[in-house]
Amino acid sequence: xxxxxxxxxxxxxxxxxxxxxxxxxxxxxxxxxxxxxxxxxxxxxxxxxxxxxxxxxxxxxxxxxxxxxxxxxxxxxxxxxxxxxxxxxxxxxxxxxxxxxxxxxxxxxxxxxxxxxxxxxxxxxxxxxxxxxxxxxxxxxxxxxxxxxxxxxxxxxxxxxxxxxxxxxxxxxxxxxxxxxxxxxxxxxxxxxxxxxxxxxxxxxxxxxxxxxxxxxxxxxxxxxxxxxxxxxxxxxxxxxxxxxxxxxxxxxxxxxxxxxxxxxxxxx
Amino acid sequence: xxxxxxxxxxxxxxxxxxxxxxxxxxxxxxxxxxxxxxxxxxxxxxxxxxxxxxxxxxxxxxxxxxxxxxxxxxxxxxxxxxxxxxxxxxxxxxxxxxxxxxxxxxxxxxxxxxxxxxxxxxxxxxxxxxxxxxxxxxxxxxxxxxxxxxxxxxxxxxxxxxxxxxxxxxxxxxxxxxxxxxxxxxxxxxxxxxxxxxxxxxxxxxxxxxxxxxxxxxxxxxxxxxxxxxxxxxxxxxxxxxxxxxxxxxxxxxxxxxxxxxxxxxxxxxxxxxxxxxxxxxxxxxxxxxxxxxxxxxxxxxxxxxxxxxxxxxxxxxxx
Ligand SMILES: Nc1ncnc2c1ncn2[C@@H]1O[C@H](COP(=O)(O)OP(=O)(O)OP(=O)(O)O)[C@@H](O)[C@H]1O
Ligand SMILES: [Mg+2]
Numbered sequence: 001x002x003x004x005x006x007x008x009x010x011x012x013x014x015x016x017x018x019x020x021x022x023x024x025x026x027x028x029x030x031x032x033x034x035x036x037x038x039x040x041x042x043x044x045x046x047x048x049x050x051x052x053x054x055x056x057x058x059x060x061x062x063x064x065x066x067x068x069x070x071x072x073x074x075x076x077x078x079x080x081x082x083x084x085x086x087x088x089x090x091x092x093x094x095x096x097x098x099x100x101x102x103x104x105x106x107x108x109x110x111x112x113x114x115x116x117x118x119x120x121x122x123x124x125x126x127x128x129x130x131x132x133x134x135x136x137x138x139x140x141x142x143x144x145x146x147x148x149x150x151x152x153x154x155x156x157x158x159x160x161x162x163x164x165x166x167x168x169x170x171x172x173x174x175x176x177x178x179x180x181x182x183x184x185x186x187x188x189x190x191x192x193x194x195x196x197x198x199x200x201x202x203x204x205x206x207x208x209x210x211x212x213x214x215x216x217x218x219x220x221x222x223x224x225x226x227x228x229x230x231x232x233x234x235x236x237x238x239x240x241x242x243x244x245x246x247x248x249x250x251x252x253x254x255x256x257x258x259x260x261x262x263x264x265x266x267x268x269x
Numbered sequence: 270x271x272x273x274x275x276x277x278x279x280x281x282x283x284x285x286x287x288x289x290x291x292x293x294x295x296x297x298x299x300x301x302x303x304x305x306x307x308x309x310x311x312x313x314x315x316x317x318x319x320x321x322x323x324x325x326x327x328x329x330x331x332x333x334x335x336x337x338x339x340x341x342x343x344x345x346x347x348x349x350x351x352x353x354x355x356x357x358x359x360x361x362x363x364x365x366x367x368x369x370x371x372x373x374x375x376x377x378x379x380x381x382x383x384x385x386x387x388x389x390x391x392x393x394x395x396x397x398x399x400x401x402x403x404x405x406x407x408x409x410x411x412x413x414x415x416x417x418x419x420x421x422x423x424x425x426x427x428x429x430x431x432x433x434x435x436x437x438x439x440x441x442x443x444x445x446x447x448x449x450x451x452x453x454x455x456x457x458x459x460x461x462x463x464x465x466x467x468x469x470x471x472x473x474x475x476x477x478x479x480x481x482x483x484x485x486x487x488x489x490x491x492x493x494x495x496x497x498x499x500x501x502x503x504x505x506x507x508x509x510x511x512x513x514x515x516x517x518x519x520x521x522x523x524x525x526x527x528x529x530x531x532x533x534x535x536x537x538x539x540x541x542x543x544x545x546x547x548x549x550x551x552x553x554x555x556x557x558x559x560x561x562x563x564x565x566x567x568x569x570x571x572x573x574x575x576x577x578x579x580x581x582x583x584x585x586x587x588x589x
Contacts, residue, residue, distance in 0.1 A: 005425060006383040015378060022375050026361065033363045033404065101359035105420070108323050108353040110345055111376045267325075 016112040023119025027093065031127050037089065041127050045082040045135045050142065052078065052202060063204050068233060071144050076229035077201030079135060080221060083128050083164050084196055087171035088188040093120045094175030095184045098266065107267055114260055121168040128164050147234030156231050159244055163224050166248040169255035176262040201225045220247035275334075276301045276428055276459040277322065282331035284317055284483075291317050292328070293483040297461075304450075304460040306474035308467065308573065314483040315463035316356050319432045322461065323353045335428060352421035356432040358413045359420075362406035366397050366416050369405060370423055377424035384423070391419040395449070411442035418449065429453065431462040435469060447472060467570050479576055486576050494572045500537045502565040503545060507532040508558060516557050520548065535565070 008015065031038060057070040064073055097103050097116060106116055136144070148156065171188060178184040198212060199221040205213050216222055224247070226240035277299040284292040292314050299305045307315050320326040322333060324344045333340035335347045360369050367388055374384030392398045395415045400408060405416060418434060434450070435443045450473055454460060464470055470477045471491045479487040479494070487494060502525065507513040513532035517524055523544075526535040538544035545564075552559055565571075 004383070005387065006380045008378045008380055019376060022372055026364065026372060029368070030363050100362075101355050101357040102361060103359075104320075104325055104355050105353070105359035105373070106376070107325055108348060108351065109373070109376045110348040110378065 016115070019111045019115035020118040020122070023115040024122045025119075027119040027123035028126050030093065031089070031123055038127075041086070041131045042134055044085075045078060045131050046138045048081070049074070049078050049135055049138055053142070056202065060203055063207060065235075069143070071139065071142065072146070072233060073204075073229065074202065075135070075139055075144055075146075076225050076232055077196075077199075079132055079160065080163065080225045080228060081196045081201050082131050082135065083160060084167055084192050084221065085188075086124060086128050086131060087164070087167040088185065088192070089127065089171075090120045090124050090168040091171040091175035091178070091184045091188050092181055094172050095178050095181050098176070099180070103267055113267070114263065117169075117172050117259060117263055121165065121172060124164055124168040125161060128160070132160065146232045148231050152231045152234075155241075156228050159224060159227055159241075159248075162245065162248040162252075166251035166255065169259055170251060172259045173255060173262060176259065176266050195219065195221050199225060220244070220251065223247050274300055277305075277333075277335055277461055279318075279322065279333045280331055282318070282321065282328055282333065284314075284321060284326070284328045291483050292321075294331070295480065295483070295485060297478060297485075299459055299461055300475075301459055302454070302457045303475040304454055304462060304473055306470035306477045307461065307463040307480060308465070308470050308477055309463075309480040310465065313480045315480065316432055318480075319353075319355075319430050319461065319463055323351055323430050324348055325353075350426055350428055352424070352426035352429045354418050354421045354429070354431045354434055356436070358417040360405045360413060360416050363404055365402050365404055366408070367392060367401045369416060369420055373420045374423040379424060387423055391422060395419045396445075411438050414438060414442070414446065415449075418446070422453070427457075428459045429461075431460060433463055433465065435464070435466065467568065467573055471568075479573065481576070487572070495567045497572065500539050501567070502526075502535050502571075503538050503548065504533055504535045504563045504565060505548075505552075506560045506562070507534075508560045512557050515555060516552060516559075519551055519555055519557065523548070538564075 008018075010018075031041075053071045053074055056074075060073075061070045064070065094117065097120075103116070107113060174187050174191070175184055178187055198216050199219060200216060201221060205217050205222075208216055223240050223244040227237055227244040229235075230237040230240060275298045277297065279295060279297040282292050282295040282297070283290070295314070295318055297305070297307075297318070307318060309315050317326065321328045322335065322340070324340060324347055336350045338346040338350075340347055361372070364372065370388035370391055371381075371384045374387055375381065377384075379387065392401045395418070397412060397416060397419065400412060405413060408416060414434065414437075418431070421429065431450070435446050438446060447469070450460070450462070454473075462470075462473065474491070476490050477488065477494060478485055487497065489497075505516065507516055510529075510532065513527075513529065513534065517527055517534050520534065520536055523536040523538075524534050525537050527533065536544075536548055538548070549559070
């Protein structure tokens with residue numbers, strides 16, 4: 001053994017942070033190398049954007065406030081929906097890691113175990129940033145216009161980051177529970193699909209029946225969508241801003257420790 | 270910690286999965302700088318033992334010390350001194366060989382420069398330099414195994430667990446893996462290896478622990494185990510069934526194994542010279558013609574089969 005080994009002599013918190021950074025790098029490389037998935041992250045949102053705005057645009061625009069085009073209304077909804085579905089990747093990656101031997105390798109190292117989850121969740125931010133940018137650019141090309149100033153965009157980015165984070169941690173839980181990647185796929189689908197459609201992401205709540213409307217206007221996706229939408233359209237944000245933040249923080253407070261406990265339990269038997 | 274000579278020391282290790290008692294009190298000691306081979310058939314509990322010793326799996330009772338550290342109370346310290354190569358290759362498929370090594374090196378707390386230097390060294394040692402910049406998913410089974418082992422050596426851990434490192438490798442890759450392992454031993458590494466191959470244990474290990482059904486059924490050096498089964502054997506083959514039948518009745522007392530499809534009978538011979546002569550004389554007197562014969566020295570195979578109580582003949586049928 002010729003090379004001399006030099007070990008880091010840093011405090012424990014620095015080492016844990018570094019573990020997470022290494023895992024974020026790993027998950028981000030996964031996103032970049034997994035070409036099929038990356039293409040999905042590009043084209044799926046674009047397809048949704050174009051389809052929804054052309055198919056539903058005519059019918060729904062009558063129900064919108066005066067001066068708001070359906071494309072401008074839709075943008076917030078499509079972005080939030082894409083972010084929500086994007087969290088599936090976290091669930092799949094977590095499940096994949098558990099199925100394969102690699103998790104044993106990580107666990108036999110003196111590293112902090114949660115770094116693996118941290119990596120998957122945080123790298124979602126990276127992919128969502130790509131997806132969202134692609135959508136905004138496509139939107140601009142087909143007539144999307146916004147009233148938001150740079151500060152508003154900063155708020156929008158902040159809310160979306162928080163939402164991505166919260167949703168990805170929830171998705172990590174699904175990934176920990178599911179027995180196979182196929183199970184992850186349908187589980188996340190049946191959870192996310194109704195949540196995004198029974199919301200104001202694509203249509204205003206006014207046209208819904210009572211029960212549906214009560215659900216739709218009070219659920220987290222709607223709060224996030226409405227907050228982002230108000231910032232995009234330059235309309236008053238009302239309670240949606242802080243409700244969106246409260247929901248996201250609430251989801252995080254529940255999901256983070258739950259995922260940690262599940263992860264420990266799942267990997268120690 | 271009285272016995273610091275023993276790097277791995279497990280006492281009365283018990284583990285159940287629900288009702289299924291998988292380990293029923295395993296005792297295991299590995300001296301510094303030596304290799305112990307854990308030998309056993311499928312389902313014997315080899316992987317379970319290794320997973321427990323490498324902190325991946327909890328256990329119900331017993332005590333384990335690795336490098337003097339208590340496995341439960343000082344799990345993190347144990348992790349700092351062990352390297353593990355599990356039964357299924359644990360490399361990141363989407364990362365290249367080099368990226369895998371550097372990442373693991375960093376997770377072992379090596380500095381970036383040190384991790385890179387060490388990765389380069391291992392890629393050279395393990396003949397992976399050409400494939401270093403390719404994602405691991407493009408590697409062949411043998412390359413993946415080598416990368417897997419390289420990854421667990423990145424921080425030169427003094428203690429290494431190898432769970433069936435050569436299963437599924439072709440003879441050449443197997444040989445190169447053996448050479449790597451021998452070199453590790455020469456460098457003073459302490460190794461616990463599991464295997465189903467008796468020749469592997471025979472070739473590499475300083476001592477062998479045979480387990481079956483979650484219990485240690487024998488232990489000792491290869492020579493000691495062989496002497497337990499003891500004697501040389503003489504395998505006689507006959508031309509046809511009548512001759513075979515006649516011979517087996519004639520030699521009934523000393524016959525230990527027969528095969529009525531190939532008409533062979535094996536007899537134990539204690540005093541080589543006289544026993545062989547007597548056996549052949551007896552057959553000659555009865556005018557039974559022996560087609561061919563062969564003398565077998567006991568192999569670990571015999572040890573294993575006689576200890577686990579499974580007859581060679583039945584095993585052959587199972588695999589057919
Ligand atoms: N997660 C689990 N849940 C329930 N039973 C298990 C689990 N893992 C292993 N077992 C059981 O424990 C026993 C020992 O398994 P183990 O994997 O240790 O055997 P092994 O000696 O490594 O076998 P092999 O040579 O096939 O790798 C088997 O009967 C197996 O079915
Ligand atoms: Mg095994």
